[in-house]
Amino acid sequence: MPAILLDGWLFIAPVIVASNLVKRFGNLVAVDNISFTVEEGEIFGFLGPNGAGKTTAMKMIQCVSPGSGGKLTVFGMDVNTEQRKIKRLIGVVPQENNFDPDFTVYENLLVYSRYFDIPRRDAEKTISELLDFVQLDEKKDTMIEHLSGGMKRRLILARALVNRSRLLILDEPTVGLDPQARHLIWDRIRKLQAQGSTIVLTTHYLEEAARLCDRLVIMDSGKILVEGKPDELVRDYIGTEIVEVQNGPEAVACLDRIAAKYETIGDMIQVYTDDPQKVANALLEECRPGHVVARKATLEDVFLKLTGRKLRE
């Protein structure tokens, strides 16, 4: 277990420790020698373009995809030997909803509780609490096909909690949801963290990652490119602000003159800076560009800078 009492001191051991983790599918290296640590009670994010290896890493943590190399422990237990014990303690929200379409909302949770050996009476109590938590009590007897996309995601979050899991693995928890549904899920994820859960999530929504994650990694081609706190990553890799200006030889010459750090993206130039005023002024006064926009730098800028702008299929 994560807490170790030694000489009267309480040491909190990490919930997940991965060192030099590798996963190969034939010739493809899906996870290429990654190491990371997830501490108890934090929200840890995995970001990356499609095919970066995020989902594979999630599947390794949930003990359903044996590694090809390296070491991975969850709650101090090895994923290769203690799958059953680990799986008893974790809750999983898969990327694709996988309910039993023949069952109602309530029956889905009840049948799922049975896989964890939860006595029926306890399960019934937990399920009514959970349906309340995800605001689905009124849909208790509804068949799955009659739920909206947002309701399904809320239900699958409830299902991941039937075993009172202490580690939650959320693979794109808000994919395809409208803003209202997304905010409700975010709110619930924060509540769960406040109640002491450790949460690992993957997402394509950089805003979501910036809002939720205490720490995150950005992956590409199976490797971890960077790790850190969202705001620190933005500061370290981009600066606090971005000035966007129309691309043209004049603008380029001007930026070179003031030794700005910039990047050309199609017909636009992005200038990374901590002093947008100075850059904007220089541009406006000296080279009359088409238009100039100053905005705050975001995690999305870091993401695109590190993983490039090429489409991933």
Added chain:
Amino acid sequence: MYLEIPQLTGSVWKVWLRNRDVFMKTFRVNFIPPFIQPLLYLLAIGFGVGTFVNTVDGMPYPKFIAPAIIATGIMNSSFFECTFATYVRMYFQKTFDAIIATPLSIEEVIVGELLWGATRSTIDTILMLPVLAAFGVLEFPQSLLVIPFAFIGGFLFATIAMCFTAITPNIDSLNYPSFLFVTPMFLFSGTFFPLSLLPQPVQYMALAVLPLTHVVIIVRSFTTATLSGMVLLSLGWIVLVSLLFFLLSVNLMKRRLIA
């Protein structure tokens, strides 16, 4: 490595229970075919074609084919449960993915599916018996032995079916074993005419590679109350082949689902 013995726990029954719960939700649809099918076969082939047949092996034709109808039912129930129905759960509903995120292992999921397939054969057999009994083509009480045997026979076809499911590239390809394996068995396993009518080498072939042959031998010996040593031989064949395909199916499925 294809014959590795799986490590199982009692959780296997949780998968069985899940399938039973779904079955009970849709029981109205599930209970009709086992009533109708034996009726149609018995009327069309037993009493229709049967008017041109005097006796087979000394018994009236409907009595000769009644066990074949049961044996075919045993085969169809578990074979189609563990091919098409299992494939739908595995691939389209992602039910297995949902279950292996809990303490259950993929091996336990597959074994639960196999046991459920065998159970479907048993349920269908229980439903078929009264229909056939109403026409007086079954000897009692020996015919009641068919019920426990349906589970054994059903398990045999479940394990074979699961191997096809494990290697099929898509759901449409499951039609191949249905047409090339199940249909020939339905016709050439001593079902509607005795094996002895076939040329000797073909007879041996049927005994060696058509599982339904052995199921028909055993069911017929029960429903006609003519138990013989042949029953033990066929039972031995079934147990050995079931064991082989059981190990093969679990390992093939594991390979397919846990890359």
